[in-house]
Amino acid sequence: MAIKDIYLHNTLTGKKELFKPVTDGKVGIYSCGPTVYNQVHIGNLRSYFFADILKRFLTWQGYEVTLVRNITDVDDKTIKKSQQENISLKEFTGKYAQLFFDDLKKLNIEEATYSPRATENIDEMLKIIQDLLKNGLAYKAKDGIYFSISKSKNYGALAGLHIDNTKSEERIANDEYDKENPQDFALWKFWTPEDGEVFWDTEIGKGRPGWHIECSAMSVKYLGQPFDIHTGGIDLVFPHHTNEIAQSEGACDGKPLANYFLHNGHVLIDNSKMAKSAGNFITIEEVSSKGLTPLSYRYWLLNANYRTLINFTWETLASSEQALKRLSRALSAIEEIGEINKDYLEKFEEAMSDDLNTSKALAIVWDILKDNSTSDADKKSTILEIDKVLGLDLANQIKTQVAEAPEEVRILAETREEARKNSNWAESDALRQKIADLGWKIEDKSGGFTLSPL
Ligand SMILES: [Zn+2]
Structure with a gap:
């Protein structure tokens, strides 16, 4: 290149x-x-x-x-x-x-x-x-x-x-x-x-x-x-x-x-500078203890250009967590790998070449997802390529979606798989509901199933 x-x-x-x-x-x-x-x-x-x-x-x-x-x-x-x-x-x-x-x-x-x-x-x-x-x-x-x-x-x-x-x-x-x-x-x-x-x-x-x-x-x-x-x-x-x-x-x-x-620029909290000396600061440990993933903070930072002052709130961090989850879920639903879309990549490069405009780069990622004229496989390949720079670790998040489901959910999913093999549809439907009650969605794929959080 x-x-x-x-x-x-x-x-x-x-x-x-x-x-x-x-x-x-x-x-x-x-x-x-x-x-x-x-x-x-x-x-x-x-x-x-x-x-x-x-x-x-x-x-x-x-x-x-x-x-x-x-x-x-x-x-x-x-x-x-x-x-x-x-x-x-x-x-x-x-x-x-x-x-x-x-x-x-x-x-x-x-x-x-x-x-x-x-x-x-x-x-x-x-x-x-x-x-x-x-x-x-x-x-x-x-x-x-x-x-x-x-x-x-x-x-x-x-x-x-x-x-x-x-x-x-x-x-x-x-x-x-x-x-x-x-x-x-x-x-x-x-x-x-x-x-x-x-x-x-x-x-x-x-x-x-x-x-x-x-x-x-x-x-x-x-x-x-x-x-x-x-x-x-x-x-x-x-x-x-x-x-x-x-x-x-x-x-x-x-x-x-x-x-x-x-x-x-600085990260502000309650519109004043986050500082150890003032005692108004938040650590990554605290982010995790609130049940949010540290990568949601990375996503949150990408929303603004590096030079701007940004004001931290837990609400906006929670929105970033939701957006990141939506993004990785959308990508994990796409099975095939396609071609990288050169036009989008060019737009991304242009945004980043202009003093690292990450907020624009992130907007391009969502534009790609929404674009009906691009195949799902191409969308996935293009976004994963862009993520080599944005660093949201999307490729690994997709891989860990199933592994992340708690044991209880995985056992229910396997029991359901057995029921399906035996054409026991009533039990299969009941188990799907149980899995949903635990906050997970099961999707049948050829030769198995995938689990993703609801
Ligand atoms: Zn120095």
């Missing part, structure tokens, strides 16, 4: 731009991963869903995609919480990293090519800090090594900040950044007794890295500089990505960090 022109909204320019990779046919994506100190919420997961859609679409288009999604496993919070639980930092962060990977799996988010951990890439961070010291962009203070934003060219361009570079140096020592006020930030924090056993004894001093330097080091290690696409939530534009750019450009003679920065 020929690679189509793809337009993506680049935060660096504030415009939709034609995507051109650094190397023909290849794409490198860095997706800022979680700090693993508790379970991520569904708002955080939108960012990984969005990077997954981007990766799937580019792969489907024929690119060889390398996706790096890091794990931040050292910072103020992880150290403090591991101490409170009286376990090592490694054991503590390992537990939450695993919960994160489990959540990704439930949303059918594909594995990254690399999932580096910050604590395993300290040497790469030291190299950047040493280069920054050499280039006069970093300085040593009492409690750590800081990046000097007044020495940096174009600091804050990504976030559209206009910095008064004549201001005296103000420093920010902890990991909780002031969202309004750009300040010199820590590249390396010298050890204090509060850090306990967490430190690296290095040429630049005994201590640990700051947050921003981690991503500068891990992205370039695997993807080179500049690489193609850097993704994250809109809240990372400043200070995180702004600081990543300043560090990486500063250490590398102004060479850009990445050519495209893509940012997804």
Whole structure:
């Protein structure tokens, strides 16, 4: 398949731009991963869903995609919480990293090519800090090594900040950044007794890295500089990505960090930002405990473009669950495999090439189902092809429809099958009713039956 022109909204320019990779046919994506100190919420997961859609679409288009999604496993919070639980930092962060990977799996988010951990890439961070010291962009203070934003060219361009570079140096020592006020930030924090056993004894001093330097080091290690696409939530534009750019450009003679920065919008709840700190958040575990499938959340996210703000409600999630069920039931009723409809595929490609318009792509799926001029078999093949990008796992959902029926229903269905073989129609009808009372529909097929939820 020929690679189509793809337009993506680049935060660096504030415009939709034609995507051109650094190397023909290849794409490198860095997706800022979680700090693993508790379970991520569904708002955080939108960012990984969005990077997954981007990766799937580019792969489907024929690119060889390398996706790096890091794990931040050292910072103020992880150290403090591991101490409170009286376990090592490694054991503590390992537990939450695993919960994160489990959540990704439930949303059918594909594995990254690399999932580096910050604590395993300290040497790469030291190299950047040493280069920054050499280039006069970093300085040593009492409690750590800081990046000097007044020495940096174009600091804050990504976030559209206009910095008064004549201001005296103000420093920010902890990991909780002031969202309004750009300040010199820590590249390396010298050890204090509060850090306990967490430190690296290095040429630049005994201590640990700051947050921003981690991503500068891990992205370039695997993807080179500049690489193609850097993704994250809109809240990372400043200070995180702004600081990543300043560090990486500063250490590398102004060479850009990445050519495209893509940012997804927040998920709101009751019209305010879903946030751990505010206590108003929902996890995938909670979605499952309400009897809804995690994939219904993926379907719900597909309804909106990744850049828009969306307000979460349980009612709209339940509607998504119903829609997803309707879709997989309609497809499971079609037995044969047909041809992929090129016209619909072209429309789908067009929608996705326009800054990943997933809501339009989803509408195309429903248009295909409703189209009377297309055979059922062709509808199924076309939708399953599109689902390679949307990732609703429709092919597997169809396969598991029968297997999912509870044992009681399956036994009734088999008894009914026996009754039918013996031409005992009255019993067969009574059993069909019993199966329906349990919420399942039985359909007779040549050589057997299928079960699907009513
Ligand atoms: Zn990052």
